[in-house]
Amino acid sequence: MQLPPPRQWEPLSFVPILAGLCWLLPDAGGGWLLWALPPGVLLLSCGTALLLFPGDPRISAYMALAGFLGVLFFLPAWIAGGFWPALLALAGSAASFMAAGRAALTREPQGLEVPAPERGPRMDLKVGMDEAVLGYFVGGARMPAGEQALQVCRQAEQMLAAIRQRGLDRDPAALHPEPPAPARAYIQKARHRGQDHEVLRFDSGFVPDAGLPGAAAWNAHERNRECHVRLLRHPGPPRPWLLCIHGYRMGTPWLDFSLFSPRWLHHRLGFNLILPVLPLHGPRRIAARSGDHYLDGDPLDLVHAQSQALWDLRRSLAWLRQNEGRARVGVMGYSLGGYNAALLASYERELDFTLAVIPVTDFASALMRFVPPGHLRYYREHGLDEQRYRDILQVVSPLARAPLLPRERLHLVAAAADRIVLPDHPQRLARHWGVPVTWYQGSHLSIRYEREPGLVLRHAAAAAGWPLA
Numbered sequence: 382m383q384l385p386p387p388r389q390w391e392p393l394s395f396v397p398i399l400a401g402l403c404w405l406l407p408d409a410g411g412g413w414l415l416w417a418l419p420p421g422v423l424l425l426s427c428g429t430a431l432l433l434f435p436g437d438p439r440i441s442a443y444m445a446l447a448g449f450l451g452v453l454f455f456l457p458a459w460i461a462g463g464f465w466p467a468l469l470a471l472a473g474s475a476a477s478f479m480a481a482g483r484a485a486l487t488r489e490p491q492g493l494e495v496p497a498p499e500r501g502p503r504m505d506l507k508v509g510m511d512e513a514v515l516g517y518f519v520g521g522a523r524m525p526a527g528e529q530a531l532q533v534c535r536q537a538e539q540m541l542a543a544i545r546q547r548g549l550d551r552d553p554a555a556l557h558p559e560p561p562a563p564a565r566a567y568i569q570k571a572r573h574r575g576q577d578h579e580v581l582r583f584d585s586g587f588v589p590d591a592g593l594p595g596a597a598a599w600n601a602h603e604r605n606r607e608c609h610v611r612l613l614r615h616p617g618p619p620r621p622w623l624l625c626i627h628g629y630r631m632g633t634p635w636l637d638f639s640l641f642s643p644r645w646l647h648h649r650l651g652f653n654l655i656l657p658v659l660p661l662h663g664p665r666r667i668a669a670r671s672g673d674h675y676l677d678g679d680p681l682d683l684v685h686a687q688s689q690a691l692w693d694l695r696r697s698l699a700w701l702r703q704n705e706g707r708a709r710v711g712v713m714g715y716s717l718g719g720y721n722a723a724l725l726a727s728y729e730r731e732l733d734f735t736l737a738v739i740p741v742t743d744f745a746s747a748l749m750r751f752v753p754p755g756h757l758r759y760y761r762e763h764g765l766d767e768q769r770y771r772d773i774l775q776v777v778s779p780l781a782r783a784p785l786l787p788r789e790r791l792h793l794v795a796a797a798a799d800r801i802v803l804p805d806h807p808q809r810l811a812r813h814w815g816v817p818v819t820w821y822q823g824s825h826l827s828i829r830y831e832r833e834p835g836l837v838l839r840h841a842a843a844a845a846g847w848p849l850a
Contacts, residue, residue, distance in 0.1 A: 394432035396480040397444050400451065400473025401425025407470075409462030416458040417470070423447035424477055431484065439519055439751060441485040445509045446516030448478030482509030485800055492805060498798035499822050507824040511800035514826060518629075519751045521670070522677035529679075530756070534763035536594035536681055541773050543592050553776040556590060557728060560692050562699035568612075573634040576643050581610040585660075586696065587689040599685040602667045608693050609664050610700075611637070613647045613654040621709040621733065621847045622701060623652045626694070626718030626725075630672035632663025640715060640829065650842070651850035655710075657697045659721070660689045675717075676748065680770065683744060687777035690721050695729060709733050711845060713838060715828065716741060716802060723779035723810055730785035733845035736792040738834050739799060739825055742780060742806040745771035780813050792841050793818045794834050801825040 404421030407413060427444035434440070451474025459467035482505040486498060498504055525533045543549075549556050563583035571580045585608050589596035611634065614620075625641040637656055646652050658665055661675045668674060675686050701708050711734045714722030719740025726735040741747050749757070749767045760766065775781050784791060791814045795807035802825055811818045821833040828834065842849060 391431050391435045393480045393484045394428045397424040397428030397477040400477045403470045403473040407466040413462030416454045420451035441481045442512045442515035445481035445512030448474045449513045478509045479505040481512045495804040496797045507827040510826040511824040534765045537765045549776050560696040562703040579612040587692045589685045605665045609658040611656040620653050624712045625656045626714030626721050628716035632658040726784040727782040734790040734841040738794045741802045742810045791816050796823050799825045
C-alpha cells in the first residue's frame with residue numbers, strides 16, 4: 382500500500398470556497414437567496430473543512446454533492462437573479478465537483494496490485510460522480526443515537542456471543558439452510574418503456590433466526606415478506622438464464638433495466654433474464670426510499686438482510702429449476718449485487734459461472750469509514766469496533782466459505798478509481814477465490830459506460846458453452 386505524502390493545506394480547497402462565495406455574495410434578491418443558500422453554504426463549509434481538516438472522506442463527498450446541486454440550481458437561479466451571477470455560480474459549482482473528484486483520488490492510498498488510476502478531467506468527472514452519490518448516501522443515512530446507540534452495542538455483544546456459542550463463526554452454513562421452491566407463485570405481465578416482461582411473486586418464507594437479536598423486529602416488516610422477481614424469457618427451445626443481482630437502492634425497473642440492459646442481454650445475446658429484487662428494495666421497501674434500513678439504521682440488521690437475501694436468491698433459483706427443468710444459470714451482480722453473487726457462489730454449486738462486478742466484500746470497513754467520529758468513539762467505548770462488527774458479519778460474508786465453483790467459473794471486474802467500493806474489496810475476494818481481477822480505468826458509477834463487464838460476461842458465457850447470438 383503506497384500512502385500519499387501528507388499536506389498541511391489542501392490547495393484545491395479554494396475552489397469550493399470561491400464557488401460558495403459566488404453563490405452567497407450577489408445581492409440579487411430573495412428569490413436568488415432561496416436557490417443560493419443550499420449549494421453556497423455547503424460549498425463554503427466543505428472548502429473550509431478541506432482546508433483545515435484534510436483527510437476526512439466525508440468532506441469530498443459532500444463537496445461533490447454540493448457542486449452537483451449548484452449545477453442543478455443554475456436555471457432557477459438564472460431566472461431569480463440574472464444570467465451572469467448564475468453563470469459564475471455554475472462555473473464554480475462545476476469546478477468544485479471536479480475538484481472533489483481530484484481531491485478524493487489524490488489522497489487515497491494506492492494498492493500495490495491495483496493499476497494506478499489515470500489522471501485528468503475525464504477521471505475527475507467519473508470520481509466526482511462517485512463522491513456525489515456518497516454524499517447522498519452518507520447525508521441521508523440514519524445513525525442510532527442516544528439510548529438506541531447503547532442498545533445497538535449491547536445487542537452486538539449478545540449477537541456475537543450467540544454466533545460463537547453455536548459455532549456459526551466456524552460454519553456459517555448452519556445459519557443458511559437450503560430453501561424449498563415456493564408452493565405458490567403468481568406471474569403477471571408488465572411493460573416498462575416498451576419492454577415486455579413478467580413479474581413473479583411468491584412468499585419469501587424466510588424466518589430470521591430467533592436466537593439472534595433483532596429477529597422479531599425484522600420479521601415484522603410485512604412488505605418485505607413477498608419476493609418480487611422480474612423475468613424476461615424467450616419462447617421456443619430452452620436458453621440459458623442470467624441471474625442479475627442489482628445494487629444498493631435499486632430494485633425498480635427503470636434502474637435495474639438501465640444496468641442490466643434487456644436490449645443487449647436479452648435481445649442481442651439471447652439470454653433469458655431473471656432479476657430478483659433484494660430485501661427492503663423496490664416494491665419491498667419499508668420506508669420512503671428503496672434500500673432504507675439495509676445499510677443504515679441499526680447496523681445489526683445487516684445480518685438479517687443478508688441472510689434473507691441469500692435465502693431469497695436461492696429460493697428464486699429453486700423456482701426456476703422446478704419450472705424450467707434443468708435450467709443452466711449464470712450469475713452477474715453489481716456492487717451490493719456483486720457481494721450477493723459472491724456469497725451465492727459459496728452455497729450454490731450448480732451455477733455455470735459467477736461474475737462479481739465492483740463487489741463490496743467487507744461491510745465493516747466500508748460502513749465504518751463514514752461513521753461520524755463521535756459515534757465511532759462511543760461504539761469503541763462500548764465494545765463495538767470495526768473488528769467486532771466484522772466478526773459479527775462473518776456469518777454472511779462471501780469470504781467466510783470457499784466457493785463451490787471451480788476457479789475457471791469465477792470472474793471479477795473492478796474499477797481502479799472506485800470511491801464507493803475501494804479497490805481493496807475486490808482484491809480481497811480475488812485472493813479468496815484465487816483468480817485475477819479485470820480492472821477498468823473508471824469509477825463505481827462509470828460502470829455503465831465501460832467495456833470490461835461486457836467483455837468478461839461474454840468470455841464467461843462462452844467458456845460455459847452458452848450459445849451467443
